[in-house]
Amino acid sequence: MIANVFPFRTVLVQVLIIFLAIAIESWFLQKLLKLGPKTSVEYTAILNLGCTCVGWLVFFGIESVLPKDLREQLIGYILLGGNPNIYPTITTLAVLLLAITFLVKWQGLAIIENWVLGNKKASKPQFLGPPTLTRRPIKKTFQVTTQFGAVLIAHTVSNFVILTVLFLQSVNN
Incomplete structure (x- = not known):
């Protein structure tokens, strides 16, 4: 009975998307x-996980106030x-959710860092060695x-x- 009502496919896709996002984003945060x-x-x-939970809560909140025909379509x-x-x-x-979740993640990272560090800013180490005598210009690289x-x-x-994976999934169906 529960297999007919519970959307296993939707939940499984959501879990896989979260794992994929965590793997990709953690690699970039680690490197950058x-x-x-x-x-x-x-x-x-x-x-x-926070964005996903809030997203589902917002979805169910918005869904409850939509007209019946639009709710059924959604x-x-x-x-x-x-x-x-x-x-x-x-x-x-x-597109709207992409922008909103970016802003939430950006502010969320700042909040997490402040919470973890206890509002202590790490000071940058100063180089006290002798200056270099080379005339080569400093190589400028793109750094984030x-x-x-x-x-x-x-x-x-x-x-x-994630959009590429979802597109490939929709093409296969």
């Missing part, structure tokens, strides 16, 4: 912000898949040292990979 592997996985797990799309009439609405919501840039890159890449 110089975090340890364990710390970056913990941070991205907290951020992604739930049918989420649980059963494809309804071409609702694609423009879903696309608009997806801000949390904003690191979270933006990690979030964008993970969402691109």
Whole structure:
């Protein structure tokens, strides 16, 4: 009986998406912000699980106030898949959610760091050695040292990979 009511496929896809996002985003945070592997996985797990839980709560809150026909279309799309009439609405919501979840993750990372560090800012080590005597110009490389840039890159890449996986899944069906 529960197999007919409970959306196993939707839950399984959501869990796999979360694991994929955590893996990708933690790698980027580890490389771009110089975090340890364990710390970056913990941070991205907290951020992604928090965004997912809040997202589902918002979804059920919005779903409860929608008109009946739109509610049926939305739930049918989420649980059963494809309804071409609702694609423009879903696309608009997806872009909006991409921006909102990025902002939540960016601010969430700052909150987590402040909580973990106890509002102590680590001072940058100063180099006290002799200056170099070479005339070569300093090689400038693209570096993302801000949390904003690191979270933006990690979030964008993970969402691109997730959308690619979901697109390939829809093509196979």
